[in-house]
Amino acid sequence: MTTMKVPGSGTRARNESVILEAAERIFARHGYRGASVQAIAEAAGLPKSNVLYYVGSKRELYVSLLERMMARWNAMLDDIDEDDDPGEVLESFIRSKMRLTRQHPQGSRLFAAEVLQGAPFLQSYLHGELREWVRSRARIFERWAEKGLMDPVDPVWLIFLIWSATQHYADFEAQILGITDQAQLDDGDYRAITDFLCQVILKGCGVRAPSAT
Amino acid sequence: MTTMKVPGSGTRARNESVILEAAERIFARHGYRGASVQAIAEAAGLPKSNVLYYVGSKRELYVSLLERMMARWNAMLDDIDEDDDPGEVLESFIRSKMRLTRQHPQGSRLFAAEVLQGAPFLQSYLHGELREWVRSRARIFERWAEKGLMDPVDPVWLIFLIWSATQHYADFEAQILGITDQAQLDDGDYRAITDFLCQVILKGCGVRAPSAT
């Protein structure tokens, strides 16, 4: 019997990952206060005591989920400078954000629930890292507008527009499925929606279509 | 001592309104499960027993808040037909939705929290009334596209784009205030944001500016 030593295949790693996934679902659905450790444990298929053995406390579990989501978000933020093509950059931003939403809908909803309750655990992140990121992109958008590469729209509101339009498909999934009468959105839907958003938003702020189709 | 008989000034009406307002805040923040009757009672400045005396139960209170919000939304839906001007209609839709968001941010957040948890109380509304409303507008948008009055974009996704972009300023207020480093958004901000959205979205789907400024 050769015991595997593959990293991440230990009991701890396996259980922690099961717990994180279950907890993300429950917290996303019911928010921090509305989620019970008992419910998370049941979703993970473990006794409550075992869940607390691994994660310490409800609070720690919640914070580590938020941190994981922020890490995913940070990993997505590619560097740009003012010599890049506005169309390419904007399109890649929309597509990246949409991919994040699609690949981590529960994480997106968790983030939404946290912000809905006033972002008590994310104040420093919003006022720090994220604010700086937005400011730096905004400066570049303004430079582009000065050069006549796009309309002189407020760059911060442009970022919020992209953020909201993409985020929406995770947070309001229930509404979208209800209205479109579908069981779920498939790859084709997501591709079409992404194309739609790229087309409308780029045209809307006067960016010429990227050179390469 | 002349006792006033003004409708709505009775004890019941006054207390119910205080309770509804407090409950909207708490439910919006913490969702259905996360909100406690005790917390609502404290926010309303009344004993818990008194709150339950007026509203019956937590569930009834929640449902009546949702109904109130749906009524506000329904009151906003103006009728249009295919002979109207696309630019005017789209702009008026964006402005109405933004006004709703601004005037009832707690209601907007309550709705968001409800949809986040899978819209258990709104299934029939989403599959019924709201779906029909979206379908009817979508047909008109398609007619406009056929007439060449706007680009042939998918009308349902266009509606979701407007919905999300406006809804965002209520639901993600904490994020926006954190990033822009403001205490709150004032009338000027809202006017500028609304103008921005009208400009970008109308231009984005190839609608000519409305004849009347």
Place this chain on the structure above:
DNA sequence: ACATGGTATGACCATCTGGTCAACTTTTAT
């Protein structure tokens, strides 16, 4: 064989949950 360190979990605790109820005061109608 045995010690060791991680894993597992039922029993338990103080506090909070939504909701009921009986007792009480205030307002209104006659």
Place this chain on the structure above:
DNA sequence: ATAAAAGTTGACCAGATGGTCATACCATGT
């Protein structure tokens, strides 16, 4: 004045809440 109706509230209940803890299990190295 008086009775009926409306409003008010503390005490209370059964069940859920987050968290602790002592005990048991189990694979490993020696």
